[in-house]
Amino acid sequence: MPLQVDVTLTLNGRETTVAVPVGASALTILREHLDLAGAKLACGEGECGACTIIVDGQSLNSCLMPAVDLAGRKVVTIEGLWTADGIDPVQEAFIEHGAVQCGFCTPGMIMQIRYLLDKNPEMTDKEIRRGLEGNVCRCTGYQKIIDAVIVAGRSAAA
Amino acid sequence: MTKIIEKDTIIGKRVRKMDAPDKATGRTRYVNDMVLPLMLFGKILRTDRVHAKIKRVDIEKAKAVPGVHAVITGADTPDFGIGILKDNPPLKKDRVRCIRDEIAAVAAETEEACDAALRLIKVEYEDLPTVFECEDALKDGAPVLHDERPDNIAMAQYFDHGDIEQGKADSDIIVEGQYNVHYVTHCNMGVSCAVADIDPDGRVTLYSQSQYPFIMKMDIAPSLGVHPGDVRIVQPPVGGAFGSKLDVYPYEPICVLLAQATRRPVKLIFSREEEFIASPTRQPVEFTIKAGMKKDGTLTFREVDTLLNNGGYTSWGATTPYVTMRTITSHYKVPHIHYSARAVYTNNPFAGSFRGYGNVQATWCVETHMDKMAEAGGFNPLELRLINANEPNEITPQGADLGCIDLVGCLEQAAEKSDFLVKWTKYQEGWDGNERYKRGIGLAASQHNAGGAKIHKSDGCGTILKMDDYARITVITGASEIGQGIDTVIAQIMVEELGVSMRDVTIVANDTATGPWDVGVHASRTTYIAGKSAQRTAQKAKAQILDAAAKQSNVAADTLDLRAGHVVQAADGVVVMPLDRLLRQMHFAGEDAQLVIQSDYYEPPTEPENDKHMGDMSAAYSNAVHVAEVIVDTHTGEVAVETVWSVQDVGRVINRTGLEGQTEGGIAMGLGYALSEDLKIEKGIVKNPFFRDYHLFTAPEMPHIDMTFIETMDAEGPAGAKGIAELPTIVIAPAVGNAVYNATGVRIDHPPLSPEKVARGLYEREQRMRQAAE
Numbered sequence A: 001m002p003l004q005v006d007v008t009l010t011l012n013g014r015e016t017t018v019a020v021p022v023g024a025s026a027l028t029i030l031r032e033h034l035d036l037a038g039a040k041l042a043c044g045e046g047e048c049g050a051c052t053i054i055v056d057g058q059s060l061n062s063c064l065m066p067a068v069d070l071a072g073r074k075v076v077t078i079e080g081l082w083t084a085d086g087i088d089p090v091q092e093a094f095i096e097h098g099a100v101q102c103g104f105c106t107p108g109m110i111m112q113i114r115y116l117l118d119k120n121p122e123m124t125d126k127e128i129r130r131g132l133e134g135n136v137c138r139c140t141g142y143q144k145i146i147d148a149v150i151v152a153g154r155s156a157a158a
Numbered sequence B: 001m002t003k004i005i006e007k008d009t010i011i012g013k014r015v016r017k018m019d020a021p022d023k024a025t026g027r028t029r030y031v032n033d034m035v036l037p038l039m040l041f042g043k044i045l046r047t048d049r050v051h052a053k054i055k056r057v058d059i060e061k062a063k064a065v066p067g068v069h070a071v072i073t074g075a076d077t078p079d080f081g082i083g084i085l086k087d088n089p090p091l092k093k094d095r096v097r098c099i100r101d102e103i104a105a106v107a108a109e110t111e112e113a114c115d116a117a118l119r120l121i122k123v124e125y126e127d128l129p130t131v132f133e134c135e136d137a138l139k140d141g142a143p144v145l146h147d148e149r150p151d152n153i154a155m156a157q158y159f160d161h162g163d164i165e166q167g168k169a170d171s172d173i174i175v176e177g178q179y180n181v182h183y184v185t186h187c188n189m190g191v192s193c194a195v196a197d198i199d200p201d202g203r204v205t206l207y208s209q210s211q212y213p214f215i216m217k218m219d220i221a222p223s224l225g226v227h228p229g230d231v232r233i234v235q236p237p238v239g240g241a242f243g244s245k246l247d248v249y250p251y252e253p254i255c256v257l258l259a260q261a262t263r264r265p266v267k268l269i270f271s272r273e274e275e276f277i278a279s280p281t282r283q284p285v286e287f288t289i290k291a292g293m294k295k296d297g298t299l300t301f302r303e304v305d306t307l308l309n310n311g312g313y314t315s316w317g318a319t320t321p322y323v324t325m326r327t328i329t330s331h332y333k334v335p336h337i338h339y340s341a342r343a344v345y346t347n348n349p350f351a352g353s354f355r356g357y358g359n360v361q362a363t364w365c366v367e368t369h370m371d372k373m374a375e376a377g378g379f380n381p382l383e384l385r386l387i388n389a390n391e392p393n394e395i396t397p398q399g400a401d402l403g404c405i406d407l408v409g410c411l412e413q414a415a416e417k418s419d420f421l422v423k424w425t426k427y428q429e430g431w432d433g434n435e436r437y438k439r440g441i442g443l444a445a446s447q448h449n450a451g452g453a454k455i456h457k458s459d460g461c462g463t464i465l466k467m468d469d470y471a472r473i474t475v476i477t478g479a480s481e482i483g484q485g486i487d488t489v490i491a492q493i494m495v496e497e498l499g500v501s502m503r504d505v506t507i508v509a510n511d512t513a514t515g516p517w518d519v520g521v522h523a524s525r526t527t528y529i530a531g532k533s534a535q536r537t538a539q540k541a542k543a544q545i546l547d548a549a550a551k552q553s554n555v556a557a558d559t560l561d562l563r564a565g566h567v568v569q570a571a572d573g574v575v576v577m578p579l580d581r582l583l584r585q586m587h588f589a590g591e592d593a594q595l596v597i598q599s600d601y602y603e604p605p606t607e608p609e610n611d612k613h614m615g616d617m618s619a620a621y622s623n624a625v626h627v628a629e630v631i632v633d634t635h636t637g638e639v640a641v642e643t644v645w646s647v648q649d650v651g652r653v654i655n656r657t658g659l660e661g662q663t664e665g666g667i668a669m670g671l672g673y674a675l676s677e678d679l680k681i682e683k684g685i686v687k688n689p690f691f692r693d694y695h696l697f698t699a700p701e702m703p704h705i706d707m708t709f710i711e712t713m714d715a716e717g718p719a720g721a722k723g724i725a726e727l728p729t730i731v732i733a734p735a736v737g738n739a740v741y742n743a744t745g746v747r748i749d750h751p752p753l754s755p756e757k758v759a760r761g762l763y764e765r766e767q768r769m770r771q772a773a774e
Helices: A026-033 A089-096 A106-119 A125-131 A143-157 B020-024 B111-120 B164-169 B213-224 B251-262 B272-278 B316-330 B359-377 B381-388 B407-418 B420-430 B486-498 B526-553 B579-588 B656-676 B727-744 B755-773
Strands: A004-011 A014-021 A052-055 A058-061 A074-076 B040-046 B052-058 B068-073 B102-108 B122-127 B153-161 B173-181 B193-198 B204-207 B231-234 B266-269 B285-293 B299-311 B336-345 B437-449 B462-467 B473-477 B505-508 B560-563 B566-569 B575-578 B595-600 B621-633 B639-649 B704-710
Touching: A014 A026, A026 A052, A052 A106, A058 A106, A089 A106, A089 A143, A089 B020, A106 A125, A106 A143, A106 B020, A125 A143, A143 B656, B040 B111, B040 B251, B040 B272, B052 B102, B068 B111, B068 B251, B102 B111, B102 B251, B153 B316, B164 B299, B164 B336, B173 B359, B193 B251, B204 B251, B213 B231, B213 B251, B251 B266, B285 B359, B299 B316, B316 B336, B316 B359, B316 B437, B359 B381, B359 B437, B359 B727, B381 B407, B381 B420, B381 B437, B407 B420, B407 B437, B407 B621, B407 B639, B407 B704, B420 B437, B420 B727, B437 B727, B462 B486, B462 B526, B473 B486, B473 B526, B486 B505, B486 B526, B526 B560, B526 B566, B526 B575, B526 B579, B526 B595, B566 B579, B575 B579, B579 B595, B621 B727, B639 B656, B639 B727, B656 B704, B656 B727, B727 B755
Parallel strands: A004 A074, B040 B266, B204 B231, B299 B336, B473 B505, B639 B704
Antiparallel strands: A004 A014, A052 A058, A052 A074, B040 B102, B052 B122, B068 B102, B153 B336, B173 B285, B193 B204, B193 B266, B285 B299, B437 B621, B462 B473, B462 B595, B560 B566, B566 B575, B621 B639
């Protein structure tokens, strides 16, 4: 067995401790040890954004983050956006505005947008596109995703 | 008080995708996310040679790695090839022919143990002479890849119509061209993955990304040594497919063979690098075209010879010429035709099917060439296309009845909306100007099957419908949902016929054990065929329900209708009774069981292509015209696409949101083909198997897209719809190429229009101009 260390983090609002093999990525731990398979492994090299999560308010590619670095951090995954208050406005906008096709990029895309909207709910079209540059979608051509960002941003501003 | 329900329709509305809520909340479990109890991991050892004899494979050390349960090679698996010509054994025993070739496979408790075992497998090779270009592979004395085909020709197709010599004699102008279209690959966000499970009776369940589950049973079984009836294909949600999963590829039988060897479920998943190297590509093609016309612009002949780099084995790539042929012979009215295609074995990776299948390549050739011909004849691009456009009910040289097409309408609307002629005239005046950024506009048109494609004995799809005591509907369809939205389309059709709401419909699909037959997701067929099957099933159910209602209320069934969960009087919408109450009465009346209806659309009015390549293969045909406006940076050669005007005959809009999404996504994929995607293969080796070196379009690069859908109301299609998914990918690339020419005077014949190629073209043009001036 590889060497393991216990890591304690705040995961989707709950304090969680998990035994992390040294060298494992945050994505591997989320998917394989914590049963949070929403974040996707699509390239494993930080090029596609399908594994995006939010750590201490910052979006990042969880495939590149060592899991041991999760210690003491506040982590939000796609599963954390559906709360007792309902689903997140970004999720709602994705569902209603055709932003989902195969859906494999969707969790990472939504987390990136959640992060962008937290910073600025009234982005211009150009700012939205730049903000999504690191998230690849092979199905939609991005327009419906951009439409969803605008709708979700409006609901946040209202 | 009487309650009245007005007639409403859900066809053409914006309907949310049924799988979107689970996908947007991260709840959807894809094949790639699957875990079964006691599951092992599988991995494949691939060769590092492009052509070699396998002298020896030593697996002893690999077997001894802790956690390893099995190591298999070609020596201990059934000797049966997969693919169209059955020329590709899943594990290679004697010889490797391309870089992706599978030598051995390991099943182990962890992926790390698999990797450790793979590193310990020793393979001894004897290198063989290699060949990478079609032309070289056709030469006398070229290395032979498959002994049973000593000429290296995997497949060949020939078609002649009219009298080509007469066509040449009739021509005032003849234009020749050469177009080489390149390797690109699907880049599904979900990499290739399979999970295999066997039971003690030897029956196989394969959790697969397959797009053709029912035929796959037959295709995969011989390589497993089992009866096709003992193979069950289950299709969990997939992260994209786009044609890539229309054949059996070696990893799938290998996954099952590992499960057989270990008596444990096995999951085999690619790395992204492996996905680039070991997935099928789009078929690269070398076109040589000669085409003529009269002074008045009437086309006289089209002579096209093509070579396809088949790679080491034969998958669907080698059959793309059947579709290419349809475009070469039938896109525009051309009286005299010659066409040939030869798929030539080389030591390159091999091609499969990919959205737009053979027509992406053909349309690049035809539409680039049409612009050259227009220039040669003194016509504008729109004019020449209008002169030669197919009209409704045209019978093509291959015997297709084009039915209710509207190519002229597509051309005229696209030109009008984009102000094409004014801009086209203006922009080409700027060729010799000194501005760094030059603007251009280009147009291209396309034609594709839009009502299925009869390539199997049946081009059909079956549907089973159950209505329960609460008027909730369960639909079991043969159709495969691969993210494209067919479940939602089928549900809409049910809602339209049965007067329930979208929320009341559950679609059960994607399992060959429960679903009725379907050919698979290909050829833009599913809305048309599976939609029609659903509609027929719903209509049958409706007739039975209205009969029961009529009996109860002593009126004629044809005076009744179903609306918003009620039986109503068709004429005035007055409510007769709630639908759920009627269904309960039918259920418990003793005579009728719970409503279960089966129907199908197994016999669309189509015919297979015969050995002379004649046949009306599709029940409908369609056109799309795209206009692209681009800005070329003449300093860097970069091309930015600013706006795309898309006009497409869709028959009828079913789900407007889904249709727009397919169109936008198809354009993104086609823009990648035109501008940025290029799988670089040098001496058989894939040089850029990573996203950082293989550039997919990202959000900032996407143009504004203006979409117009023409509704020709196909008489056969469900609610008038036609298939729509491939045309946007097919037609956009030549529109961009033509726009770059309009901006700069630089014609790039071979996509992609990379900055390097455009910059070189600009430099060469400048040199030519300078020399001409001297």
